[in-house]
Amino acid sequence: MKKKIVAICLVACLAVMAIAGASLAYFTAEDSADNVFTMKGIKIQINEVRDENIELIPSLDLNKDVFVENTGTSDAYVRVHIAIPEALDDGDPSFAAYNNFLHFNFTNESVEAGQWSWLPEMTEDTGYRGNGIGNWNYYPATIDGIDYGVYVVTYRTALKAGEQTATQALDKVYVDKNVDCEWDEAQDCFYYTDNKGNTVYPSQFADENGNVTIKVFAEAAQTATFENAYDALNTAFGTPGSKDYVAPWNK
Numbered sequence: 001m002k003k004k005i006v007a008i009c010l011v012a013c014l015a016v017m018a019i020a021g022a023s024l025a026y027f028t029a030e031d032s033a034d035n036v037f038t039m040k041g042i043k044i045q046i047n048e049v050r051d052e053n054i055e056l057i058p059s060l061d062l063n064k065d066v067f068v069e070n071t072g073t074s075d076a077y078v079r080v081h082i083a084i085p086e087a088l089d090d091g092d093p094s095f096a097a098y099n100n101f102l103h104f105n106f107t108n109e110s111v112e113a114g115q116w117s118w119l120p121e122m123t124e125d126t127g128y129r130g131n132g133i134g135n136w137n138y139y140p141a142t143i144d145g146i147d148y149g150v151y152v153v154t155y156r157t158a159l160k161a162g163e164q165t166a167t168q169a170l171d172k173v174y175v176d177k178n179v180d181c182e183w184d185e186a187q188d189c190f191y192y193t194d195n196k197g198n199t200v201y202p203s204q205f206a207d208e209n210g211n212v213t214i215k216v217f218a219e220a221a222q223t224a225t226f227e228n229a230y231d232a233l234n235t236a237f238g239t240p241g242s243k244d245y246v247a248p249w250n251k
Helices: 229-237
Strands: 011-015 026-030 036-038 044-050 062-070 076-085 102-105 138-143 146-159 172-175 180-184 189-193 211-222
Touching: 044 076, 044 211, 062 076, 062 146, 062 211, 076 229, 146 229, 211 229
Parallel strands: 036 211
Antiparallel strands: 011 026, 011 211, 044 062, 062 172, 076 146, 076 211, 102 172, 138 146, 180 189
16 A cells, blocks of 8 residues: 655664765664653553665665564553655645655555554544545654654554554655656755656755654553543643644654
8 A cells, every 4th residue: 555655663864865866865774762652651662674774766665664562561552653854745644736755655454443543533444544634643843943744653452561563554665766866056966856846955854964864753551541542642642733732752
């Protein structure tokens, strides 16, 4: 199942290499345990099976399986926040005119009943309704001075102690096959263009070293006294996108 998001569990850097004729060239990853938020007494960790230091050639899939494990002693509900710079993902969850740079795949099994959901409310059936306003658990955030669009994916079944999510939240990462990279003499840097005519410069989404950070944070809350994962997590951490909601990175 194809989506426009590219998501890197925990903190990952997609290195923008200055190579003539190349696209977004190399993928690397750096993990940090600080990107896990829990209620007292709850412990989780994010487990990944991924390709690293592989050249990002347009349309070439890179493996990026993301699971969450309950490493505590109490049952827990979990969700992850996936933040993509708006320059690469235009922040419009309706997909009306999105920038066509980065994509990811998730599996059909991952959004079946009881598995992951990309929706803003609890459902008993599929966790994906297709593109459109209201079909995403989504909010904007500014992180380290860069504007991001953040997608929230919730695991609808409580994890018992020692249990890992049965399916991965993410599956494959890839660059759109139509992305081009060209040199701008005036600005002394490369810029990137998609097949819709959208153009972005590294200064819009990258650090001084040309790396773009695509962030993912995980949260976990207790199951006791709550009817479902959404009730528990929204009570513990707030409802994403609601008035006065503060993104995990800015707390």
